[in-house]
Amino acid sequence: MSTRGPGASIGATGTHESGHRHPTLAPDRTALAWTRSALNIAGSGILIARAAFTADLDALGVASAIAIALVALLTWRHGQTIYADRGLEGALAHHQLVALRWLTAATLLIGVVAIVVTVAI
Amino acid sequence: MSDSSFETEAGPSQEPDAAGEPEAELADGSPGSRRALLRRLPWGAWHERRLEQTGSDLDPRFTFANERTFLAWNRTALALIAAGLAAAQFLKFNLHGLRLIIAVPLIVLGAVLALASYSHWEDSERAMRLRQPVRYSWMPRVLSGGIILIAFLGGILAIIDRLAQ
Numbered sequence: 001m002s003t004r005g006p007g008a009s010i011g012a013t014g015t016h017e018s019g020h021r022h023p024t025l026a027p028d029r030t031a032l033a034w035t036r037s038a039l040n041i042a043g044s045g046i047l048i049a050r051a052a053f054t055a056d057l058d059a060l061g062v063a064s065a066i067a068i069a070l071v072a073l074l075t076w077r078h079g080q081t082i083y084a085d086r087g088l089e090g091a092l093a094h095h096q097l098v099a100l101r102w103l104t105a106a107t108l109l110i111g112v113v114a115i116v117v118t119v120a121i
Numbered sequence: 122m123s124d125s126s127f128e129t130e131a132g133p134s135q136e137p138d139a140a141g142e143p144e145a146e147l148a149d150g151s152p153g154s155r156r157a158l159l160r161r162l163p164w165g166a167w168h169e170r171r172l173e174q175t176g177s178d179l180d181p182r183f184t185f186a187n188e189r190t191f192l193a194w195n196r197t198a199l200a201l202i203a204a205g206l207a208a209a210q211f212l213k214f215n216l217h218g219l220r221l222i223i224a225v226p227l228i229v230l231g232a233v234l235a236l237a238s239y240s241h242w243e244d245s246e247r248a249m250r251l252r253q254p255v256r257y258s259w260m261p262r263v264l265s266g267g268i269i270l271i272a273f274l275g276g277i278l279a280i281i282d283r284l285a286q
Contacts, residue, residue, distance in 0.1 A: 024182065026181065026182045026185035026186070027181075027185060029185070029189060030185045030188055030189050030192075033188070033189045033192040033193065034192065036192070036196060037192050037195060037196055037199075040195075040196045040199045040200065040203075041199060043199075043203060044199050044202060044203050044206075047203050047206045047207065047210075048206060050210070051206050051209065051210050054210060086181070094173075094184075095169075095172065095173075095184055095187075095188070095246055096188060097168060097169040097172055097243070097246075098169055100188070100191055100239055100242060101239065103195060104195070104235055104236060104238070104239040107195055107198055107199060107202075107231075107232070107235040108232055108235055108236065110199070110202055111198075111202050111228050111229075111231055111232035111235065112232075114202050114205060114206050114228045115225060115228050115229075117206070117209075118205060118206060118209040118221065118224045118225060118228065119221065119225075121209050121210065
């Protein structure tokens, strides 16, 4: 983005004095937050798979490990995609309602699998 | 997530595609077309459109901050679930089942926070689009109270387990 950089002055509403939108470093922080979320999901997947194998639920362990790895990959990829999308000149910051819903659903599913595995140990 | 609270009277929508068509795609495979594809998914597409038609467009930084807050809460929820799993695997009590009393509430608290964080994100997004104040969340209080309660419970269970030996 040509309007980004520490040297540019920003108004209170995030508008550069040239009139362009100036999102500062917020997209970078947001992309990093998506990456951290992906890492958290991956970590949860490792714990769930380990717990499932401990409880002799090998099939569940393998299935959940694959599914959660996929969710982590998609989460990371989505963060990168919207980072590139939001970096386009003049692009507005669209909210991510659908993506956040899927992420919430995935987290709830991880919670359900976690309870199943915990009870089975 | 009260759908009935969708309102549009605070200002005209600034969406270019108010007629109902997806926004202009940049090119096949570009981020814009991927976003348009996401919006065609049946689950949430209607709500997404309604949210976009609520109020007026935000300063991007507010959208980013709201999204980061949601993601932070979601990570907290995942951490609680992971803590519950760790408790189930690594806590050693003589009485079978005592570890469940620690593990299950942690996981349930994580699931509740995950659900509530989405609700709070949507409420905040709508409030900001309508230029209304963002409401305080009850989640920090529930999180603090839950952790204190579970820690207290853990202490009591450790004493009971010791006495039962």
